[in-house]
Amino acid sequence: xxxxxxxxxxxxxxxxxxxxxxxxxxxxxxxxxxxxxxxxxxxxxxxxxxxxxxxxxxxxxxxxxxxxxxxxxxxxxxxxxxxxxxxxxxxxxxxxxxxxxxxxxxxxxxxxxxxxxxxxxxxxxxxxxxxxxxxxxxxxxxxxxxxxxxxxxxxxxxxxxxxxxxxxxxxxxxxxxxxxxxxxxxxxxxxxxxxxxxxxxxxxxxxxxxxxxxxxxxxxxxxxxxxxxxxxxxxxxxxxxxxxxxxxxxxxxxxxxxxxxxxxxxxxxxxxxxxxxxxxxxxxxxxxxxxxxxxxxxxxxxxxxxxxxxxxxxxxxxxxxxxxxxxxxxxxxxxxxxx
Amino acid sequence: xxxxxxxxxxxxxxxxxxxxxxxxxxxxxxxxxxxxxxxxxxxxxxxxxxxxxxxxxxxxxxxxxxxxxxxxxxxxxxxxxxxxxxxxxxxxxxxxxxxxxxxxxxxxxxxxxxxxxxxxxxxxxxxxxxxxxxxxxxxxxxxxxxxxxxxxxxxxxxxxxxxxxxxxxxxxxxxxxxxxxxxxxxxxxxxxxxxxxxxxxxxxxxxxxxxxxxxxxxxxxxxxxxxxxxxxxxxxxxxxxxxxxxxxxxxxxxxxxxxxxxxxxxxxxxxxxxxxxxxxxxxxxxxxxxxxxxxxxxxxxxxxxxxxxxxxxxxxxxxxxxxxxxxxxxxxxxxxxxx
Numbered sequence: 001x002x003x004x005x006x007x008x009x010x011x012x013x014x015x016x017x018x019x020x021x022x023x024x025x026x027x028x029x030x031x032x033x034x035x036x037x038x039x040x041x042x043x044x045x046x047x048x049x050x051x052x053x054x055x056x057x058x059x060x061x062x063x064x065x066x067x068x069x070x071x072x073x074x075x076x077x078x079x080x081x082x083x084x085x086x087x088x089x090x091x092x093x094x095x096x097x098x099x100x101x102x103x104x105x106x107x108x109x110x111x112x113x114x115x116x117x118x119x120x121x122x123x124x125x126x127x128x129x130x131x132x133x134x135x136x137x138x139x140x141x142x143x144x145x146x147x148x149x150x151x152x153x154x155x156x157x158x159x160x161x162x163x164x165x166x167x168x169x170x171x172x173x174x175x176x177x178x179x180x181x182x183x184x185x186x187x188x189x190x191x192x193x194x195x196x197x198x199x200x201x202x203x204x205x206x207x208x209x210x211x212x213x214x215x216x217x218x219x220x221x222x223x224x225x226x227x228x229x230x231x232x233x234x235x236x237x238x239x240x241x242x243x244x245x246x247x248x249x250x251x252x253x254x255x256x257x258x259x260x261x262x263x264x265x266x267x268x269x270x271x272x273x274x275x276x277x278x279x280x281x282x283x284x285x286x287x288x289x290x291x292x293x294x295x296x297x298x299x300x301x302x303x304x305x306x307x308x309x310x311x312x313x314x315x316x317x318x319x320x321x322x323x324x325x326x327x328x329x330x331x332x333x334x335x336x337x338x339x
Numbered sequence: 340x341x342x343x344x345x346x347x348x349x350x351x352x353x354x355x356x357x358x359x360x361x362x363x364x365x366x367x368x369x370x371x372x373x374x375x376x377x378x379x380x381x382x383x384x385x386x387x388x389x390x391x392x393x394x395x396x397x398x399x400x401x402x403x404x405x406x407x408x409x410x411x412x413x414x415x416x417x418x419x420x421x422x423x424x425x426x427x428x429x430x431x432x433x434x435x436x437x438x439x440x441x442x443x444x445x446x447x448x449x450x451x452x453x454x455x456x457x458x459x460x461x462x463x464x465x466x467x468x469x470x471x472x473x474x475x476x477x478x479x480x481x482x483x484x485x486x487x488x489x490x491x492x493x494x495x496x497x498x499x500x501x502x503x504x505x506x507x508x509x510x511x512x513x514x515x516x517x518x519x520x521x522x523x524x525x526x527x528x529x530x531x532x533x534x535x536x537x538x539x540x541x542x543x544x545x546x547x548x549x550x551x552x553x554x555x556x557x558x559x560x561x562x563x564x565x566x567x568x569x570x571x572x573x574x575x576x577x578x579x580x581x582x583x584x585x586x587x588x589x590x591x592x593x594x595x596x597x598x599x600x601x602x603x604x605x606x607x608x609x610x611x612x613x614x615x616x617x618x619x620x621x622x623x624x625x626x627x628x629x630x631x632x633x634x635x636x637x638x639x640x641x642x643x644x645x646x647x648x649x650x651x652x653x654x655x656x657x658x659x660x661x662x663x664x665x666x667x668x669x670x671x672x673x674x675x676x677x678x
Binding site for chain 2: 067230246250258275
């Protein structure tokens with residue numbers, strides 16, 4: 001081969017190598033940047049969240065190992081709409097109506113009579129005790145899988161009275177994005193809710209990307225049963241843990257066994273969870289959804305019977321908790337419905 | 340450029356591209372195949388395990404989605420040595436001796452007196468009630484993090500009386516490999532043990548690769564405390580759940596919320612967990628470690644006070660559970676000690 005040709009050969013080889021490298025380089029590069037928090041305005045809360053995530057995922061004094069990146073989220077009023085009544089209460093009332101034919105005595109017996117008559121005043125008069133009776137009658141005494149099937153079936157047909165869409169479409173799109181954003185940064189995301197674990201597990205994966213084993217909630221005692229070759233877990237009419245207020249850190253310790261580094265709530269029921277998360281050395285972030293948007297969702301705080309936010313709102317500045325103003329900080333509230 | 344040279348140029352480019360592709364191909368290829376279960380002999384149990392994993396991870400009628408690939412493992416006698424006494428009992432007795440100076444009354448009070456005198460007969464005579472008293476005195480009434488630090492410190496210095504190595508080096512190497520093998524096939528691996536959650540969480544990640552939130556065990560009730568700017572979870576002297584026998588499926592439901600597809604135990608205490616796992620449609624695998632190796636570890640089953648394996652051994656053939664013969668199926672029992 002002439003020297004000339006040899007040089008050409010090498011030139012060709014080099015160009016070939018370059019072409020390939022450019023090709024691979026392109027295919028390896030990140031896809032065009034899409035904002036993972038696109039439904040959040042570029043307001044203080046979003047900046048605080050992204051700054052925190054950068055801080056704990058960047059090598060340095062505040063770096064947090066992946067195993068310790070635990071984020072906990074309240075559900076009602078934090079991940080989905082809790083007005084005009086908690087979704088689980090709407091479910092329980094609907095179950096009373098559905099089960100009434102099997103319980104003829106209910107039509108004369110409070111609190112069931114109040115539900116069947118649509119008598120909200122009598123129902124409210126029954127207070128906590130009445131509600132416990134309703135929950136026991138509709139949530140216990142059956143296998144867990146049977147209860148969960150009932151929940152799934154109900155969610156399939158029930159509609160939010162104001163928004164006329166399935167409750168699982170009354171979840172907050174900015175929070176769904178935040179959960180995914182945290183997970184893509186190595187966080188494990190947990191739900192820690194006053195609602196019952198059994199009620200949330202059937203749909204939390206599809207709605208939030210949170211698997212059953214990362215759903216922590218109020219629990220009933222259960223017992224194991226093996227009968228005619230079938231094994232089942234039967235829900236007992238006895239509370240095991242009320243996962244609210246001081247019960248939230250207890251539930252977190254029991255289910256997770258680590259102190260979270262990020263907690264997100266919306267009411268005084270989340271106070272202790274926020275406090276437990278943020279009152280320890282190292283980088284910590286506490287956040288509160290403030291419902292300020294009567295037009296797109298609801299506006300309520302100190303005076304609300306559901307999701308009352310009073311003490312936590314007062315303490316937030318002192319504790320360094322970030323109060324997210326729904327109206328000004330969320331570009332969109334609910335997911336865009338698929339046509 | 341002459342036609343000759345142009346051809347050379349193309350030839351060079353092609354060779355360049357090929358060189359690069361071969362290079363990338365090599366770097367992308369799997370590393371040289373290393374058996375992930377190298378301490379298992381190629382015996383029936385290993386074949387059954389690998390066949391099961393292939394079955395549930397291969398597209399087809401028995402494919403199981405990653406989210407449902409839940410595997411549960413007993414700890415004592417399944418993942419680590421439980422003879423001559425449960426490690427947690429050795430820890431409790433050691434704590435009684437360490438705390439004795441703060442409790443002068445213990446030297447005259449059973450069951451503590453029996454521990455301090457090394458009087459095993461008196462200790463055994465105290466039975467379950469005595470043990471509960473010892474556990475309450477050594478495991479409760481303190482913050483969880485303080486208890487866990489005590490466990491870590493003890494494990495650092497304590498040695499197994501026969502093998503003269505740290506207890507965390509008396510884990511079973513074949514099981515450590517199996518846990519990793521399952522995880523590399525998309526499984527989530529959980530510990531479900533009669534031992535307490537608080538006792539296992541401090542070391543389960545390092546020993547088994549199982550994070551705190553995947554450790555399910557016996558629990559005490561706890562309460563949340565906020566004092567002088569510090570928040571803590573205090574362990575109460577009251578049992579919350581005994582995660583043994585029928586308590587295991589209950590613990591699984593509470594912590595995981597899904598029926599596992601694989602369960603591994605070694606004693607009758609695991610019977611209900613094995614039964615719950617395997618008595619449901621779809622691919623299921625139940626396994627039992629049979630301690631048959633008096634030379635390298637221990638040989639015991641029906642007559643043992645610790646880790647009795649009787650009913651489950653009888654039922655195994657009928658239930659399709661695989662009994663792993665330690666002596667013939669495990670090439671190695673404990674990890675090779677680092678020098």
